[in-house]
Amino acid sequence: MAKPKKTPRPKAETPKGFRDYFGAEVTQRAEMLRKIAAVYHRYGFDALESSGVETVEALGKFLPDVDRPNEGVFAWQEDAEADKPGDWLALRYDLTAPLARVYAQHQNDLPKPYRRYAMGPVWRNEKPGPGRFRQFYQCDADTVGAPSVAADAEICAMLADCLEEVGIPRGDYVIRVNNRKVLNGVLEVAGLADDDKDRERGIVLRAIDKLDRLGVEGVQALLGEGRKDESGDFTNGAGLSIAQIDKVLSFVTAKEQAAEDLAAALEIERQSNPGFDGRLSAMKGSFGSVGPMDSYKPEEYQTVFLLTFLKKLVAGSKAGEEGVDELGQIYLALFDQGYGPDRIIIDPSVVRGLGYYTGPVYEAELTFDIQDEKGRTRNFGSVAGGGRYDDLVKRFTGHEVPATGVSIGVDRLLAALQAKGRMTSSEAGPVVVTVMDRDRMADYQKMVADLRRAGIRAEVYLGNPKNFGNQLKYADKRGSPVAVIEGGDEKERGVVQIKDLILGAQIAESATLEEWKDRPSQFEVPRDDLVAKVREILRQHGLPDGSSEA
Template identity: 65%
Template sequence: MAKIKKTPRPKAAPPKGFRDYFGADVTERKAMLDRIAEVYHRYGFDPLESSAVETVEALGKFLPDVDRPNEGVFAWQEGEESDKPGDWLALRYDLTAPLARVYAENRNDLPTPYRRYAMGPVWRNEKPGPGRFRQFYQCDADTVGSASVAADAEICAMLGDALESVGISGDDYVIQLNDRRLLDAILDIAEVADDPSTRGIVLRAIDKLDRLQPHGVRQLLGEGREDKSGDVTVGAGLTQLQIDKVMEFVLTDDRVNDRLARRAARARDEGDTEEESRLHSARDSTHEATRQNWPAKGSGRRLWNAEVLDYLGELMKPHDKGWAAVEALRQIVSLLTETGRNDHRLRIAPSVVRGLGYYTGPVYEAELTFEITDEKGHPRQFGSVAGGGRYDDLVTRFTGQQVPATGVSIGVDRLLAALRMKRDAAPPTGGPVVVTVMDRDRMADYQSIVATLRQAGIRAEVYLGNPKNFGNQLKYADKRGAPAAIIQGSEEAAEGKVQVKDLILGAKLAEGASVEEWKDHPSQTKVATGAELLGEIARIYRLHGLPLPEGFDPDAP
């Protein structure tokens, strides 16, 4: 008789590029998204939840940083093996492409402009790497149906408020502002061939200015470059004259810095020390300086942004669309000045590119400027956590008519990582208070105690395992991260009291406390049930910096 082959057990691990999120991660993410949602709501945006699955046709070929149609998505065909296969479907790769479909489908019922925000997971079928997963969260806000630059300015202001609402200080981020039409214009002025492949190489080279420096960008604009590992990146093959014209745009910061230096020297020669100081303040705001430490100099930043726009205006004079882009940026800066944001939190940044086939006008990127240590132990700035811009062609695929739109997307996981690096750890949240079970026949009494805690807003649970071994109950409470355990035996029950054990303090004392320290700082206290119990729990929470529920009142019924 043939031996029956056993069915292999499935591997207990998530697919490559995916991960599981446990209590603290989920709780912290939700708290952050709630604060951002409050900001979006305050600005008049409405929530939208769209389907996680779209037709491939509806998603289109706009996946950022991928040039081939439908590359990088998780897709399948309905009824693939049947005689009449159905539509190709795919998990959404962002929250913007579904918005275009939703708006086109419901435009007769939606207000114009339509202002919506959305939060949720997206999926990319791309090669995973350190910190790069195939499923991740995004947090978007978009205005559809308005061509006004006021919509772009509002998105930038709202992005700043959202970052500050979650604990990023105004000194720790900058919103970098550019316009995709400037990039197209400089390629026209440099007479770069109207070929998507060549222009894509040029734009990617410009986008790498921070990492590769001007010399590396020049190499990519020309024949290409070889990195330290020996890998060769093919260049755009531009002539030296074309490279020089593109670099006049790329090196805007350096050119403006030189101008300010010459004007400051003239002011010094003329004895105008106030003007010299003002110009030096603006020079301190240059990109080179910000690589080390972003200066909190509002007046210098305002002057710097104005000088950059003047310089770009001169470059774009022969190009109508380029000139229009400069004027659009001027208007956005003017509007943000009125809201108090044209200071060290705003920078005109010509090298910001964003997606290659996606944006049609102003683009913006939020960059965190505080210093961290990378995996190799080198200090660097954290980098970008959000970006967006104007995309006036996305809805056109459905309606045949151009519908202006602008919006921003916050990378939730990157922002959470940044917040943790900023404070060196996750915020203290604490697990539930655990009510232990001394007598399984008195479960109703323990449920009454836990109900008192829950009604006051305190997270709590009754131990539901085998109560035979009390030590295992305390081990369970420790594993749950419980700040306190509540113990009631027959003696305490007769008195109408409970023992409250401060588990956090107990763990600290157990690390090496003397007998005197144990007496001075008892980790277990007997209190009456009801308000006295709630007051003791509140004391433990405050002692260890744990957040109490909003409106918590131990004396409330």
């Protein structure tokens, strides 16, 4: 008889592109999400939790990132029922598509506007890369059914509050605000708005988005004849006229040009006014909707000049002018509430990839430097972004519903806090009560119960107690601050030994005997003083000593 074939053992592996998170990685993320949720809640947003699974039909066949239109979702078909084929289901790829579905499904029961926050994992069926996983967290807040840019302004302010709440101090971040309508206005005045200019428009948008990498000259080449890159490959250009190129480049360099205009205006005023105090009294061609120049403080001039420059640039395009006016309203609302240009700035270079944005867009960038994986110093970069999308609900209902919202990249923000040393990457382990005599397990469990009742994190060693060294190795691996020992002798005398493992490690590592001889790291105390002594040691090391929980 043939031997039965053994089934091979399964591989113990996460699927490619997925990973496990341990200990502090989990609790720190939870703590950060709790803080962000508290800010969202204070701003009046209500929690929503939809499931990870949606119908492919409801999600739509598009992914938010236009740069990777072919990247997909994880999808599968349900079993057929009777003669009806099964629905196609998929894991959600963001929290915005489910929101549109929820709003359309429950619109009769929801308050209007509907303001909700949501947090949880999303999944992307993409090729995984270094630091890029196929499941990750998002943490969103959106207002659905509010056409006013007051809703956009509020979300920018809330984003600033969130960043400060989790530990990014003012000065270490900036929130950049732009408006898609301004870009559309530029395309319109450059004669690129018509349907038959699709190809040119595509090249222009991609070129603008690459400004960081290509510089103004590279963009200029792409707008005109085309561009040869370092490897010699040639990219076809949009073939625009000089006048058209000028319009687009003016937009791309608006910030710099507005800054020059401002410097010139200040210089003129300085020369013509001997008592010049740094305040502009008037400005020719001032940006209408933000009022006369002398109502602004000097730190606002840059924004006012930028808006004025943009307004002139898009003059004649209704969408463009409306876009600049909206930026002005957002800027004013935020400045009034104390969110000045030290935190939130208008920046026409913000494009954001998502095709569905229709109005204001915003992006939070961390401005401090870090070392990247190749050891190069660079800006930490974007950790959150969002904008106005007025068409998403329409897919379901046929009616346009104005909406705006933000998504915080949870894992990137967490990495930023770790990079800045605002979060330690480990947490204190439990007090470990060792087992000297396995027949007296009940005694050790009693000690642990006493410690826990006092709010102190503690456990009895539950592995094989035979090798005492293994018990101390275990305490070390857990990062335990304290070990408790009670042998037969101690039991008889009614005492326990308490080892300060943190101090012990310090002594072993760095000190001369002389220096430490007066600071023992092991103490014998009466059994009844166990909790008090452990608490004292924890407090000395600045660890939670349970007193707030007991």
